[in-house]
Amino acid sequence: MPEIPDTLFEKLNDMFGKRMKIDEDFLEKYSHDETAELKGNIPGVVLFPMTAEEISEVLKLANHYKVPVTPRGAGTGLSGGAIPEPGGIVLSLEKMNKMVEFDESNLMITVEPGMITSEIQKIAERYGLLYAGDPCSSESSTIGGNIAENAGGNKVLKYGPTGSHVYGLEVVLPTGEITNFGGKMVKNVTGLDMVHLLVGSEGTLGIVTKITLRLLPKPKFSVALLAPFESVETAIGVVPKLIKDSGIMPSSLEFMDNSSIKLACEFLNVNFPYSEAGAHLILEVEGNDRDAVADEYEKLGDICLKEGALEVFVADNRNTREKLWKVRKSVAEALMVYSPVHCMEDVSVPTASIPELLKGSSEIAAAHNLETIAFGHAGDGNVHITFIKGKSSEEHWKTHLKQALRELYELAKELGGCISGEHGIGIKRKKYLPIALDEAQIRLIKGIKRVFDPNNILNPGKIVDV
């Protein structure tokens, strides 16, 4: 366990004063993220920097004293990325949460990394624009954390994950140098694409201190559809057909099995139509022409009905749409209440393989006698298959979960997919990385880490060990 040497402690104390925390409650709160099955590590100090220069100073000191530093946004991560090294430094970016510039002419916004994602959505909306990044945690996660994980969410199908909206980054490198990658250019092939090397690097290659995001014109009309189906198989079987047969790209195409619906409705204390149905799909279409949007949702609704939907409900005003989305967005929280011990996965496969993934994963759960639910971003092939401890014994859970996870990851790989589509590798999936990547790829990742961080002080032990 690294000790923070007295001289370093004094220097940090001089720099941060009240923005340095060492009391037990604080250290406990910053010892973990939201990964249900991972225990945390108590850090030595938590620092709340306000500028890139302060972060640079901390990293220079950390290199000198060889003390590990873990950047942290809101701690909503689901792979242990923000879990610090025991006794190390946590750099919380929460207080760096301001807008730096709103550039209406270029449709770009520049913000600090601690800004909550939904705040960016709201600012954009005030200007009639759209920030299309939309993880289900948007009310609590930070944009810095979204970038570090290349967060996905509900609009990836049409607009891409967080990285698609990121054009420029100010970054403090692990050595303490401050640099800028990218900018406001729409096209840029000058050197390597460092912006998108940093995106998804899980806080291991640099600390993001400013972010320039592209905004889009906000579509004038949005309509959501809710389609209940008799069984998971019929619901999920429609997914690959919806886009192919309609020629329409919905902005969202989400899936919830019966158990997910029940959990979320119980948690919110609301009723849901056809709550006994085997599974529900939620679709959303957007556009500027009311009639064109109506044509699109009718076409999609017809395909659902033709393929076995029990009914198609249309949510064409903000109120009903929000009610619908609230249920979908609450599944993860409801799960926490139902069974704090569970393991939420985010394997991702080509969309056409979604039915096989769902079938295979329920066979895996049955073979290991584990309770399971499935929900998620079916339209982009990313489903949250979740194993739940429920009433099973500690021993059964531990032994069978390990094996079930390995089988699930192998299945995803076999189907041409990957072991994480949006939550990242962090600590949680590190030992399973060789299922997904070959030796050459892992060697490159380690090599890149060594070039950026010769002393391995920035968020060590995440993604790979070097």
Ligand SMILES: Cc1cc2nc3c(=O)[nH]c(=O)nc-3n(C[C@H](O)[C@H](O)[C@H](O)COP(=O)(O)OP(=O)(O)OC[C@H]3O[C@@H](n4cnc5c(N)ncnc54)[C@H](O)[C@@H]3O)c2cc1C
């Ligand atoms: C209820 C719930 C719903 C969720 N829904 C989704 C979803 O729909 N889609 C999705 O993709 N994820 C989802 N997540 C996971 C999580 O919200 C995302 O991974 C999010 O991007 C994490 O942001 P954060 O600010 O909480 O980051 P943290 O958890 O604090 O950190 C995550 C990683 O980012 C690094 N980091 C944080 N800030 C910086 C920075 N400024 N510079 C460099 N590295 C940094 C940390 O070191 C860590 O490795 C959900 C989580 C919960 C609890």
